[in-house]
Amino acid sequence: MPDEKREITLRFLAQPTDVNFGGNVHGGSAMKWLDQAGYLCATVWSGRYCVTAFVGDINFHSPIPVGDLVEVNAKIIHTGRTSMHIAVTLNSCNPKQCELSKAIHCIMVFVAVDENGTPVEVPSWEPTNETDISMEEYAIRIMDLRRINQKELEVLKK
Numbered sequence: 001m002p003d004e005k006r007e008i009t010l011r012f013l014a015q016p017t018d019v020n021f022g023g024n025v026h027g028g029s030a031m032k033w034l035d036q037a038g039y040l041c042a043t044v045w046s047g048r049y050c051v052t053a054f055v056g057d058i059n060f061h062s063p064i065p066v067g068d069l070v071e072v073n074a075k076i077i078h079t080g081r082t083s084m085h086i087a088v089t090l091n092s093c094n095p096k097q098c099e100l101s102k103a104i105h106c107i108m109v110f111v112a113v114d115e116n117g118t119p120v121e122v123p124s125w126e127p128t129n130e131t132d133i134s135m136e137e138y139a140i141r142i143m144d145l146r147r148i149n150q151k152e153l154e155v156l157k158k
């Protein structure tokens, strides 16, 4: 699979319809953009319809004012049999200065599915440099933490 299919970037302006009473982008609007970028990345990689299975490690680092240039980058950092683990980063800036800085980061898992919603195999991705190896380790660690959290929550539900 060619490496250029691994990553996509969306660029657009934060519109008046995206913001709250404080003049900054709603968390919900921002999460929709993250999901759209992740979906596109997963679909381009797998050539399949994909569904969101997990969103984690989401951090809102700084507010995004109306009129800012928004750049959302989504990159495959780990693949399973049917799942694609994607690091999604949203950078933003005032277009007059154009010095992008990180506003939001998260990790998302998408699963490729067929017409019946049954998971289907995806092309595998292998890391080839130190940065990608550590990103894959990060993706695996997030899944380990998810399992630990799930077990702890099961105990609390009893």
Ligand SMILES: CC(C)(COP(=O)(O)OP(=O)(O)OC[C@H]1O[C@@H](n2cnc3c(N)ncnc32)[C@H](O)[C@@H]1OP(=O)(O)O)[C@@H](O)C(=O)NCCC(=O)NCCS
Binding pocket: 050, 051, 052, 053, 054, 079, 080, 081, 082, 083, 084, 109, 111, 113, 117, 118, 119
């Ligand atoms: C995601 C979904 C297709 C998985 O179906 P399933 O019957 O649980 O399938 P499986 O148990 O075989 O899991 C398939 C893959 O999903 C992964 N997965 C399932 N649930 C997951 C979760 N909560 N977090 C991370 N990965 C998950 C599994 O690890 C597996 O990955 P792998 O094949 O790479 O090892 C199904 O749960 C679903 O349709 N969920 C709703 C999705 C949705 O509505 N999203 C919002 C709108 S798009």
